[in-house]
Amino acid sequence: MKALIVFSGGQDSTTCLGWAKNRFDSVETLTFDYGQRHDIEIIQAKKIASIFGVKNQIFNINIFKELQNSALLDKTSDINAPHKNKPNLPASYVPNRNAMFFTIAHAYAQKIGASKIITGINQTDYSGYPDCREEFIKPLELALNIGSESKINFIYPLIHLTKAETFKLAKNEGILDIVINESHTCYNGDHQSFHSWGYGCGKCQACKLREHGWNKYKQSNSN
Ligand SMILES: [Zn+2]
Numbered sequence: 001m002k003a004l005i006v007f008s009g010g011q012d013s014t015t016c017l018g019w020a021k022n023r024f025d026s027v028e029t030l031t032f033d034y035g036q037r038h039d040i041e042i043i044q045a046k047k048i049a050s051i052f053g054v055k056n057q058i059f060n061i062n063i064f065k066e067l068q069n070s071a072l073l074d075k076t077s078d079i080n081a082p083h084k085n086k087p088n089l090p091a092s093y094v095p096n097r098n099a100m101f102f103t104i105a106h107a108y109a110q111k112i113g114a115s116k117i118i119t120g121i122n123q124t125d126y127s128g129y130p131d132c133r134e135e136f137i138k139p140l141e142l143a144l145n146i147g148s149e150s151k152i153n154f155i156y157p158l159i160h161l162t163k164a165e166t167f168k169l170a171k172n173e174g175i176l177d178i179v180i181n182e183s184h185t186c187y188n189g190d191h192q193s194f195h196s197w198g199y200g201c202g203k204c205q206a207c208k209l210r211e212h213g214w215n216k217y218k219q220s221n222s223n
Pocket of ligand 1: 187188200201202207208
């Protein structure tokens with residue numbers, strides 16, 4: 001059985017890749033280059049895929065720059081501010097990003113004969129992204145399968161896990177070292193400063209969440 005991982009090279013999708021490698025006969029990864037602020041994400045995604053010995057397909061989606069209203073795509077915006085069009089959401093929110101990513105992944109899965117698509121979406125720790133919820137992905141899966149006469153399942157192993165539990169899962173899957181040393185989540189593109197929880201500036205929301213999760217994980221494992 002073949003699985004396709006929607007793969008950013010971050011902590012969550014790297015954990016999903018390790019999880020999938022331990023469960024499926026054949027695994028491939030798909031990374032989107034959509035004009036992220038930092039090339040390091042793509043570099044690490046390629047590197048991690050090669051460490052796992054799996055194919056990494058990169059698709060360029062330049063249209064996000066035209067649709068742009070996310071601080072994730074604009075180096076001049078404050079990544080920690082509220083979203084400028086949707087004040088209840090973080091500035092890093094990219095409208096319809098997951099809808100587009102998952103739709104393209106579903107088409108690519110049909111091409112390569114994958115019956116499972118695995119994503120690291122998570123609604124526990126960071127509920128700021130409305131397209132990272134089960135109630136969003138389930139109807140999307142149904143619609144895509146109806147629209148293509150397919151039976152491809154989306155699997156999201158991290159959906160209800162905290163970041164601490166995601167670290168624990170990586171440990172259980174035997175891939176914690178790769179997650180710490182290679183995965184990149186920092187919004188500021190810092191892949192120079194190393195901490196016990198991995199590389200990052202230590203100041204942005206993504207780093208804070210990762211550091212907090214790591215501390216919780218260490219606490220729960222020392223008791
Ligand atoms: Zn950071």
